[in-house]
Amino acid sequence: MAFVAKEVKYHNSCRNAFRNEARAKQAKEQSNEQSERTKKMKIREEAFIEITGFIEEIIIGKEQVMKSRDVADHHRVLLAELGLDASDIALERDYLLLGKLADHFEGRISIVKHPVKGVGKIIFSLNLKAENAFKTVFSVNVGITHKVIV
Numbered sequence: 001m002a003f004v005a006k007e008v009k010y011h012n013s014c015r016n017a018f019r020n021e022a023r024a025k026q027a028k029e030q031s032n033e034q035s036e037r038t039k040k041m042k043i044r045e046e047a048f049i050e051i052t053g054f055i056e057e058i059i060i061g062k063e064q065v066m067k068s069r070d071v072a073d074h075h076r077v078l079l080a081e082l083g084l085d086a087s088d089i090a091l092e093r094d095y096l097l098l099g100k101l102a103d104h105f106e107g108r109i110s111i112v113k114h115p116v117k118g119v120g121k122i123i124f125s126l127n128l129k130a131e132n133a134f135k136t137v138f139s140v141n142v143g144i145t146h147k148v149i150v
Contacts, residue, residue: 040088047078051097052104060108060125065136068111068121072097098123114138 010018051074058064072094079089098111098121107126114122115134124133 040084043079043082043084046082047075047084048100050078051075052101055101055105055109055123059123060105060127063125063128065122065124065128065133067114067119067138068094068098068123071101071123 051071054074055071059066072092075097076089076092079092080086101109101123102111109123110126110130110133111121111123112130112133114120116138119138122133122136122138124130
């Protein structure tokens with residue numbers, strides 16, 4: 001119900017009907033946008049719960065040392081499995097995830113840069129000494145990018 005005119009005269013009832021219809025359409029669009037945002041937020045929360053469970057079991061429980069990039073890639077896979085669009089997954093940043101994990105597991109894990117060039121940051125339980133964590137051998141994939149395809 002759109003129109004283009006230099007000047008329009010409406011009956012009061014017609015003008016009110018047009019305005020009410022426009023408001024209803026705008027409210028519906030905002031509601032759809034809000035529900036989409038809420039859905040994405042719930043997916044991110046669920047993926048974070050799953051990745052913290054993974055860290056609890058593997059890194060803290062079994063005292064394994066992992067590259068932070070591998071943990072971040074696992075998080076991206078979880079997001080894809082839970083239904084987040086590839087365009088939204090591409091916006092996820094490793095350093096933000098690592099910050100949230102460091103806050104969540106404060107005093108239980110350590111995230112530090114590995115001394116071997118190309119390994120990047122590693123995540124390990126504080127029950128493990130840093131010297132022992134650095135002894136872990138990683139494959140060094142310099143220049144390889146990871147892409148999640150949905």
